[in-house]
Amino acid sequence: MYEVIAFYIFAISTMVLFTITVMSKNVLYAMTALAAGMVMISGFFFLLGADFLGVVQLIVYVGAVMALYAFSMMFFDATKDIKEKHQNSTLVFVLGGLMALVFVVMFSAPIIGENIQALYPVGLAEGLGAFGNAQDVGLVLFTKYLVPFEVAAVMLLVAMIAGIILAGKKMDYSLTECEASDKELEDKILKGGAK
């Protein structure tokens, strides 16, 4: 009963919030709606018994990724409304609807499939005297998925270095200031030519 109510509340709020993210003209509104939608998505993970995944979603997405976006707002002008030229929006919505259909068909394939069994069943750690989703996840992550885990760690390191190098280059000089001084110089030259 509570699960049903919770599912519908989370479902409606995520859809509304993500629609705001996609349709809003203001970057700040879009970002805030996206962050709130991520919090609601973590609710689904808790409902599905994936507690650790829900916590990771809250920490990594709502904490880290959103903070990164918020910091990048300092570089881009976030207060101005974004003007976008839209063309052929009916085609876009038709394609989106078709995409939803394809997605549901694609993911309902494992329901139709009969001879699928769980390789790593939930409650794996119970035999070892430990309970809970976090223990299960740890057990599987550090046995079967150890190599992908290490590769993901290296990938995050590479991404961090790339981010530092890309964003930190020429941090000490401002492009807009430089443009202003260029314009002054241009004006001076033009005035000199007129005289």
Next chain:
Amino acid sequence: MMEIGIGHYLILSGLLFSIGFVGVLRRKNLLMLFFATEVMLNAVNVAFAAIGNYYGDLSGQMFAFFVIAVAASEVAVGLGLLIVLYKKYGSLDLDVIATMKG
């Protein structure tokens, strides 16, 4: 009351994915495009967790973890690239940035 099954979660995930897909198709600002891809990634994560729960298997959750890791590194590199682009062109609009007119 109806029981919430895997079908509910898959339909919801499909709808969220299509919201993100519409965003990717109609957005012209690069930052907003990033937001739309985040929506799509989250939709897929919900589907992974739901299917994992349906089979009582942990592999679905594992894949969702790796999707989150990939999304985090994608944002780090992508935002660095956006800052470089903004410094170069003074705008994040795709119509301004596009140099190859097809």
